[in-house]
Amino acid sequence: MKFIFDKDTWQEIFGSIRKSKLRTAITVIGVLWGIFLFITLLGAARGMENGFDREFRNLATNSIFLWAQRTGMPHKGFQRGRRLRLKIQDVDAILKQSQNVEFIAPRSVQGVFGGAPASIKRKTNTKTYKLFGDYPILDNVNKVKILEGRFINSRDINEARKVCVIGEKIVDELFEKEENPVGDFLEVNGSFFQIVGLYKDNQTSFEGDDSIYIPFSTYRKINNTGDNIGWMVIAAKSDADIVKVEENVKSILKRRHGVHPDDERAFGSFNFGEMFGKITGFVKGMKFLTWFVGIATLIAGVIAIGSILLITVSERTKEIGIRRAIGATPANIKGQIILESVFLTLVAGILGIIFAGGILMMINANLTDGEGIPFVNPTVNITIALGAVAALVTFGTLIGMIPAQRAISIKPIDALREE
Amino acid sequence: MIKIENLHKSYPIGKDSLHVLKGLDLTIEEGEFVSIMGSSGSGKSTLLNIVGLLDVHDEGNYYLNGQLIKDLNEKKAAMLRNKFLGFVFQSFNLISYKTALENVALPLYYKGLGRKERSKIALEYLEKVGLKEWAEHLPNELSGGQKQRVAIARALVTQPKVVLADEPTGALDSTTTDSVMDLLKEINDEGMTVFVITHEEEVAAQTKRIVRLRDGIITSDELTKKAKAV
Numbered sequence: 001m002k003f004i005f006d007k008d009t010w011q012e013i014f015g016s017i018r019k020s021k022l023r024t025a026i027t028v029i030g031v032l033w034g035i036f037l038f039i040t041l042l043g044a045a046r047g048m049e050n051g052f053d054r055e056f057r058n059l060a061t062n063s064i065f066l067w068a069q070r071t072g073m074p075h076k077g078f079q080r081g082r083r084l085r086l087k088i089q090d091v092d093a094i095l096k097q098s099q100n101v102e103f104i105a106p107r108s109v110q111g112v113f114g115g116a117p118a119s120i121k122r123k124t125n126t127k128t129y130k131l132f133g134d135y136p137i138l139d140n141v142n143k144v145k146i147l148e149g150r151f152i153n154s155r156d157i158n159e160a161r162k163v164c165v166i167g168e169k170i171v172d173e174l175f176e177k178e179e180n181p182v183g184d185f186l187e188v189n190g191s192f193f194q195i196v197g198l199y200k201d202n203q204t205s206f207e208g209d210d211s212i213y214i215p216f217s218t219y220r221k222i223n224n225t226g227d228n229i230g231w232m233v234i235a236a237k238s239d240a241d242i243v244k245v246e247e248n249v250k251s252i253l254k255r256r257h258g259v260h261p262d263d264e265r266a267f268g269s270f271n272f273g274e275m276f277g278k279i280t281g282f283v284k285g286m287k288f289l290t291w292f293v294g295i296a297t298l299i300a301g302v303i304a305i306g307s308i309l310l311i312t313v314s315e316r317t318k319e320i321g322i323r324r325a326i327g328a329t330p331a332n333i334k335g336q337i338i339l340e341s342v343f344l345t346l347v348a349g350i351l352g353i354i355f356a357g358g359i360l361m362m363i364n365a366n367l368t369d370g371e372g373i374p375f376v377n378p379t380v381n382i383t384i385a386l387g388a389v390a391a392l393v394t395f396g397t398l399i400g401m402i403p404a405q406r407a408i409s410i411k412p413i414d415a416l417r418e419e
Numbered sequence: 420m421i422k423i424e425n426l427h428k429s430y431p432i433g434k435d436s437l438h439v440l441k442g443l444d445l446t447i448e449e450g451e452f453v454s455i456m457g458s459s460g461s462g463k464s465t466l467l468n469i470v471g472l473l474d475v476h477d478e479g480n481y482y483l484n485g486q487l488i489k490d491l492n493e494k495k496a497a498m499l500r501n502k503f504l505g506f507v508f509q510s511f512n513l514i515s516y517k518t519a520l521e522n523v524a525l526p527l528y529y530k531g532l533g534r535k536e537r538s539k540i541a542l543e544y545l546e547k548v549g550l551k552e553w554a555e556h557l558p559n560e561l562s563g564g565q566k567q568r569v570a571i572a573r574a575l576v577t578q579p580k581v582v583l584a585d586e587p588t589g590a591l592d593s594t595t596t597d598s599v600m601d602l603l604k605e606i607n608d609e610g611m612t613v614f615v616i617t618h619e620e621e622v623a624a625q626t627k628r629i630v631r632l633r634d635g636i637i638t639s640d641e642l643t644k645k646a647k648a649v
Contacts (some may be wrong), residue, residue: 008528019516322512325473326573327501327529329494408493413473416512 013340020312027308028348034301035352035388036359038294039380043360045290047378049283054376059142059205062238062273064246067231068257072265076258084257084266087227097252100240105141108133108219108230112206120212121187122174129170130211131188133219133230141233142205144213149182149197152215156196160217164188165197169210188212189222242273298388299395305344306399309337313403320407321415330408337407341400342393349392353385420484420580420612421447421470427478428465439465441635442479447614449580452607454615454623457632463616464585466632470614471504471583472496484580501529505574509586511566513558513573519545520554523573530577544572548602564595571602581612588622600625 017024068084091104110131111117118131136153138144144151147168156163164186175181185192193214201209220226236245250267253259259266313320320333360378428440439462447453457463468474469481472491481488484503491499505526506512513522524541532540545551548568550561558566567587574582584603588596600622607613607627615626623629624643631639 008534012528015516015521318512319514322514323525323529324493324497325471325500325506325512326526327497327577329497329529331494332497332529411473413468416473416508 009336009339012336013343016312016316016336016340017344023308023312024344027305028344028351030304031298031301031345031348031392032352032355034294034297034299035349035392036356037297038290038388039353039356039385040359041290041294042287042384043356043378043380044363045283045287046380047360047363047376048286050376050378052279052283056276057143059272061276062240062242063141063233063235064242064249064272065231065233065270066246066249066253067268068253069265069268071259071263073260073263075260075263078258084259085228086230086232086253088229089227090253090256091229091232093256094234094249094252098245098248100236100245101249102235102237103137103140104235105135105138105233106216106229106231107138107233108216108223108225108228109206110223113230118189118212120170120174122185125174127170127173129167130206130208131219132207132211132213133216133223133225134213135216138213138233141235145200147198147200149195151197151199152213156215157217160221161215162191162193162218163196163215164193165199165213166195167199167207167209167211168201169208170212171198186212188214191222236273242271242277246271298392301348302345302392302395302399305341305348305396306402309341309400309403310406313337313407316407317410317415320410321412324412325416333408334401334404337404338397338400341403342396345392345396346389349389353388356380420449420451421445421614422482423470423479424481425479426466426469426476426481428462428469428474428476439635440469440476443635443637445630445637445640447581447612449612450607450610452604452613452615452627453630454617454626454628455630455632456617456620456623458618460634461632462635463618463632467583467585467614467616470581471506472500497529501526501577503580505577505579505582507567507570507574507582507584507587509589511558511563511570511590513566513569515558518555518557519550519561519569522558522569523576526573526577541572541576544576545569547575548572562595563591564598567591567595567599568602571599571606575606575611579611581614582606584613584615586617587615588617588619596622 066086068086071078071080071082071084074080086106088106091106094101094104111128112130117128119126119128134152135157136151139151144165146165149165151165152163155161166181166186171181174186175184181195181198184195186195187193199207199213207213220228234245234249236242246269250269251261253267254261254263257266323333324330357380360380364378423443423445426440426443427438429436429438431437443466455463455466465474469476470483472483472488475491483499513519514525517525520538520541523544524537527537527540542551542554545554548571550565550568550572553561553565553569558569561569571582571587582603587603588599591599603613603615604625613626615622617623625645626643627645628640628642630637
């Protein structure tokens, strides 16, 4: 230990490094590049992971979107091609019969899947927007970010109140800057609704920033939809197999609607949980690749240091001979060369981490301004960074042993004889 | 100081071996100024390497400062070299990227002395060889004679028992040869044992005892006029 902290040891090391500055610099750049890539890739992978997390944070990820279509097979005396409708009663039936379903948000919309959007009038302005009939439970499957006021609650549903929650864009388009929309009224399809809340842009759903939520019960009244619902979002329990839940729910619905059990076309669905699993798998794969490539590059860099030191040792055979003639022990020589190797790797490693940190900061500043790119806060764990440095020191020591052994395997007399 | 009995050394050359030293007996007392004379191939360098613990002998006994040299490992040999021996080489063998002062101080570093003390002692010895003003110069800024004087200062700095000089004047012109030999004489006058290897008669003549070597055998061993004059 004394050897490492001895100022003279370092004087010796700097002396020999200074002797071949250019070569040392190039070697250092090799390792620097390795660790730079490693840390940058790792940070980028992390950024992507964070990005996907942000995108899907507002969603129940283990969930299915399910809607009714036309039957594909004749059954129980019905012709094929019969138009099916999901009913509000289906929701309770599924909740009762399937233990793996956590909750279901029945939804209806005007102006997304064909059909004219709702016309909304305020004072003299009339515009068209998407109109959603929803239950408060929607907040559990696809978080509604309320900027002001509140979301629809159960009393709104029970009393079929004429209240609505509107998007930012509608506020911009229909209101003056100084006006406060909450509490104000809008004319929706001809009847007046009081605005109870504003919500923030939701990119992971159909709503966007230009929709109007009204209570489901009010929606069915004004649109005369009866028990029909547009589609449902089914959130499974987090440990449930989402593909099985989908099959199970569909077979319940087939029984209820008199559809042939093998009819694949009767109900359409989008299995979000399955897709999310694929994305997670992709991110995992990226991470693995990053580690693999990063470590391989690092090793390549360290090997470069080893080979350069090996050349240096060959060139310095004579000097080593002189040192030994005047009293350097093999341990002195070995220690110096290993320390030189460790020092170079360490300097390169630390510089690489600093540069990588800088690049990640730049990427973060430039790329994550715009939402929509799944890339947030690309960081590298400090333990990973320190671990990388520790690995470098270890590699540096191991690789340094080769030239060190070589240096002392030459007898001093042979070393001195070399001209 | 140095005692050699029936020393043998051969080098393998392919399948054969070259018998270089064929049973040498030699005793050098403390304070002697001895030169080993011989043409190339006579075995004089081999002898110096064995005496200098840079090489090992095959047969016979070698006592350095009364200690039998046998089965030395590299670490022990390095320590003995550092403690007892100072080397002066024909090609100076200074470390090119170190200043004269750092070169002289290096053996003290391996001895484990502190930085300040090293510089102080090294400077004293540079002064002794008349190169105090050149302390901060790199070897390639010095003349051949100056380089050799730095090398001598380096050999002396650990206060060894014996200074071993391998053709110390081989790379020098006659004027600088004289100044280097004068320096060695001066060191010897202060009581240091000096052991010179040379093939030049004029150099050998300036020592006090000449041992002639031919084909690995000592052919003559006599005191010079200088020694008799003292």
